[in-house]
Amino acid sequence: MAEVVRWDWVERHADDIVRHSVEHLQLVGASLALAVAVALPLAIAVRNRRAPYVAVNALAGALYTVPSLAMFAFLLALVGIGFQPAVIALALYSLQMIIRNAVVGLRGVPAPVREAARGMGLTPWQTLVRVELPLALPAIMAGVRLAAVSTVGIATIAVYIGGGGLGVLIVNDGIQRALFTTPIIVGAVVATVMAIAIDLLLVGLERVLTPWQRARRAA
Numbered sequence: 001m002a003e004v005v006r007w008d009w010v011e012r013h014a015d016d017i018v019r020h021s022v023e024h025l026q027l028v029g030a031s032l033a034l035a036v037a038v039a040l041p042l043a044i045a046v047r048n049r050r051a052p053y054v055a056v057n058a059l060a061g062a063l064y065t066v067p068s069l070a071m072f073a074f075l076l077a078l079v080g081i082g083f084q085p086a087v088i089a090l091a092l093y094s095l096q097m098i099i100r101n102a103v104v105g106l107r108g109v110p111a112p113v114r115e116a117a118r119g120m121g122l123t124p125w126q127t128l129v130r131v132e133l134p135l136a137l138p139a140i141m142a143g144v145r146l147a148a149v150s151t152v153g154i155a156t157i158a159v160y161i162g163g164g165g166l167g168v169l170i171v172n173d174g175i176q177r178a179l180f181t182t183p184i185i186v187g188a189v190v191a192t193v194m195a196i197a198i199d200l201l202l203v204g205l206e207r208v209l210t211p212w213q214r215a216r217r218a219a
Contacts, residue, residue: 006182013183017169021190024165027083027155028198031090032148039095040140043102044128053103060096068093068154072161086163090155094147098140105139106132134210141206145199152195156187166191 010017039060046053063071071092075085109132117127133140159167166187174184 004181005185009182010186013173017186017190020164020166020168020187021194023163023168024152024155024191024194027086027090027158027163027165028148028151028194030083031087031151031155032094032144034087034091035094035098035147036144038091039098039143040102042095043099043106047103047106057096057100057103060099063092064096068157069160072157076161081162083163085161086155086158086165090151090158093154094151097147097150098143101143101146102136102140105136108139109135137210138206141202141209145202148198148202149195152191152198156191166194 042056046056068089071089072085075089079085079088113131113135114127117131122130155163155165156167156170158165159171169183169187169190174180174182174187177183
């Protein structure tokens with residue numbers, strides 16, 4: 001029985017593995033940034049409005065249910081081939097997770113806290129920025145973490161529209177070459193490690209941005 005992983009192939013293609021890993025990180029980073037930039041303002045806008053929230057959440061949920069290949073094909077016709085349509089598609093898939101968690105976090109801010117902020121003379125904008133968003137940050141970060149881990153996996157499909165990434169190893173070098181297992185395993189392992197690393201990085205970022213959480217746990 002042949003070896004499952006041919007280490008000689010890994011050694012010969014080390015540069016390609018690194019390059020596709022960097023491309024994958026770029027896909028994940030760009031799409032996640034775009035998703036947060038769209039989802040967070042939407043969550044803020046609908047947090048206290050039931051009907052608009054239901055509509056936005058339903059739309060984001062509908063986008064999430066669209067099969068990835070169909071989504072990529074649709075954007076391919078609109079935007080063209082390459083990195084850009086892949087980022088847009090991945091961002092659309094992340095919207096619901098971020099919007100839902102952000103709204104839950106913002107709605108979870110206690111009313112007495114808001115009233116105290118208003119009593120101190122803070123404007124609605126200042127209350128949002130200084131009080132509501134910081135207190136909602138753990139819930140927001142939970143949504144971002146879910147979106148990030150999900151995006152790492154979905155991004156492997158970007159190879160079908162020329163988006164690059166680890167899908168090149170899995171699909172082009174593996175599946176399309178009579179199921180050559182080595183690049184498939186390498187791509188899957190790197191994607192898994194990447195998802196775990198990104199999640200841990202976001203956990204660390206949350207801890208830095210919410211020092212009061214650490215103080216509460218220490219107490």
